[in-house]
Amino acid sequence: MSFSVPEIRKDFPIFSRSVSDGKKLVYLDSGATSQKPASVIEAESDFYRFHNAAAHRGAHQLAQEATDLYENARAEVASFIGAPGGPDEVIFTKNATESLNLLAYAMGNAQPGNRFALSAGDRIVVTEMEHHANLVPWQELTRRTGAQLAWFGLTDEGRLDLSDINSVITTNTKVVALTHQSNVLGTINPLAAIVARAHEVGAVVILDACQSVPHMPVAAADLDVDFLVFSGHKALGPTGVGVLWGRKELLEELPPFLFGGSMIKTVTMTSATWADVPAKFEAGVPNMAQAVGLAAALKYLTNLGMDSVHSHEVALTGYLLNKLNAIETIKIVGPTTAQSRGGSISFIVEDIHPHDLGQFLDSQGVAVRTGHHCAWPLARRLGIPASTRASIYIYNDENDCDVLVDSIVQGQKYFGRF
Amino acid sequence: MSFSVPEIRKDFPIFSRSVSDGKKLVYLDSGATSQKPASVIEAESDFYRFHNAAAHRGAHQLAQEATDLYENARAEVASFIGAPGGPDEVIFTKNATESLNLLAYAMGNAQPGNRFALSAGDRIVVTEMEHHANLVPWQELTRRTGAQLAWFGLTDEGRLDLSDINSVITTNTKVVALTHQSNVLGTINPLAAIVARAHEVGAVVILDACQSVPHMPVAAADLDVDFLVFSGHKALGPTGVGVLWGRKELLEELPPFLFGGSMIKTVTMTSATWADVPAKFEAGVPNMAQAVGLAAALKYLTNLGMDSVHSHEVALTGYLLNKLNAIETIKIVGPTTAQSRGGSISFIVEDIHPHDLGQFLDSQGVAVRTGHHCAWPLARRLGIPASTRASIYIYNDENDCDVLVDSIVQGQKYFGRF
Amino acid sequence: MELDSLYQEVILDHYKHPAHKGLNPIFSAQVHHVNTSCGDEITLNIELVGQRINSITWDGQGCSISQASVSMMSDLLIGKRLEEADVIVKSFSELMASKGTSAGDPEILEDAVAFAGVSKFPGRVKCALLGWMAFKDAAIQAQTNE
């Protein structure tokens, strides 16, 4: 299948609407959430229209159909991320934030003797470029357990500073949690050395793959990480569904997080035992229609080919970086070439606050995000209270980039009036 | 608007399909999950098609539209359940199970001095008819805090035994968590005495309204409870969305549960402070499309009128109870009249295991649930390992009840062959 | 009727008249298994003499499929050597996973081929397997106890 943006755009109903009084929608905010192809919207609707029932619960045909659809969605996710242990390693959550909190709380539930039990003297390692979702849950876990939080700092170009890797990942480190690709800088982090060091000291590696799984081929087994999370809504999927992948034997040892129906083996008034993985981590009636929608999204990406998706984005990122680099009054935050970086491009425009720039761009039909992008410590580290972020995806093309850059130039005129 | 089942059924696409080789679908499993009207399915699709963006995050028109839709959904929920403090008291979760776990974990996060902090000597009170979702999270909270779990027992007809209310809700009780309507027995629990006693000793009352909010008028303020939870998918809404309502001042004192983007005020590498209610409890990109779908569901119910919904169900429950009572080999589990009970009707058929009966009913197009219905301690208390449950809703009529009863009789013949 | 392929006469017969039900106080291992989705429970005792299964007895409650299945299984496995039992259990598990595409091997499974129809009803496969999984577990424990 050839990669054609005009053809792709036809699959996305939202591009048939206009914004800001008739302007073409130039959607450059896929880092926040992606748009959805019709096949995803229909997969979710069709679930409700034709197969809706409580999976794993009813004694009837609809319940069986719902169960099959839900479990097939699990299998689709497992194959998409190359889960070495198959579908049982895939847990559906509501978003990546829940996936990360699940890990932090479940570890907090571990009793002495369990490999996940943490205590004073243990260390959790993150990085200075983490999204709040991969930072605050760990802060809270250290508060509850007495463990210590440490982190990798950054170089001025926005790369991880791995010069002191052995003194950051110490022998008492139990968890290393880091992002695969920064949602602000676009930086793709090199994992091999970190994973090797973490495993050397017996720590588990948790990969926040929110910004990588939708954009490039990611194979859990090859990366040799232990857990991986992402959100459906950033990968063409519905809102309300996220994924936690973990190695089977680790998921088996990890205590449960949410308690209730479907995650139990037996229950009395005073005690309960747990179902096997993955049910153990999925309490309550699940987000079935959303899981089914996510499966349709991953099928759509698979049909395009993740290699093609990635090539397209690398090319377009290079194109946009070049155009932005050419304007002196624009400063790119993060790597300035397309080398080891994805299509999240944050920048500062001289004398225009990002919020004002975002407002102006909106008036031109250009959708971007402004602010700290849920990575406040990173903004502080870089000494920029806020920036403007354009993030690209499969439905963007050079024309979108041109409109963005032209609009920035117009914005400079607009705010330079005085 | 007059209440007409044939008209209502036209709004539900699923009734245009058949099951079990051409049989009419007799859906009597709404206690597990309800079917969805077209308006709900479309509200969710339309969100993706026309307004999809990250609420509260983008600097552009689509993000503003998504924000407005999401916040309007919150307002719709607040008005539907009569939240005295308005929309800020409504928190969107993924299901009722998460809502209850949120409360239990958040209380577990409370530090000494906070009214929710629990310690050995404190007591949490539940009942013997709770769904696992309103039992196991509290078991776990007692494990973490050293507090003690106590519960109201049941009478043989499946009503709460309130004879020793003051010795169950002791002066050291901090939490009373109970179901409004049993998902197995159909029993509607009387709340006034329990709420009065709980408030007398300074405990908060948490109402599991999963089986009441979809079926009868429920006004949080009138019931005088402190927190209330329900699931969207049982109330004509999408999967993947639940609600936690709480009194504003309590939500303000309650520590947060999930940590990440959008729930923070400030973040550094080592500390964070929290946003105001309700954002404090909604970490990550929310289940926007599902919240919007839930609002459409509640609008549908409001148009029908919750009084009419309830009258319809009381009448139909009475009809079905009468028919079942008339068959000697059928034993109803729970109240045998429609008095203070809803349309969850569980029963045992002599000499046929519920699972076999469910299978036979399925072959006739009749969808019921069998098993312990996620209330295993209740099953033990009643001495029934499993039962068959028919649960009715707005789209069921007398004909559905007739088909159910006829099919049971046929099933008796089928399994009585030998 | 499709249902008849599930509820074969021989199955209902075993359900009404279960074999080896009632626990023998002499056993090499005892296990308790539960079908979490429906609450069916089984306790199963196994007595080994060397590598030979001298007795299987059980008690429990459940649907016709689960009860008949453990009843027939006991008939089938008592007197067999563990390695023979392994082959039978494996064959039965494969039959259950066949989604209606296999009729089962009567050489190995004898009467238990009657369960072939169950494999068309994914919701009931767990019922049919309940006793077999309990046996598998008990056999391992009995050998470890030795």
Added chain:
Amino acid sequence: MELDSLYQEVILDHYKHPAHKGLNPIFSAQVHHVNTSCGDEITLNIELVGQRINSITWDGQGCSISQASVSMMSDLLIGKRLEEADVIVKSFSELMASKGTSAGDPEILEDAVAFAGVSKFPGRVKCALLGWMAFKDAAIQAQTNE
């Protein structure tokens, strides 16, 4: 252009030349407020003499709307009695909540009616209110400190 109703000349003017920026070391109360969605921050000092606002000074970073708003607010409130300030703050908050339906009362708000256009941009209302909410908070604290 719709945008012009947001970015009035007087607003951009205050943004470029903010009034009362730079913190006065003498104050009755100091507060620090943050716009959590975009990271804009403001520190605001208020000095009361009896019930009269003797000085408002501030520092911070943010978009033109938030900076211009606190600048104009300071101009407007300095020298006023607290009860007069209350009326002005209330009037400004109402204007912000008006969703473009009100032009604001120039008798009370003077130049600050230029923010009327902001109320059509719900995403920016928080920006315009940042300084005002900080003032409100500071006024309460200053009175409590007395």
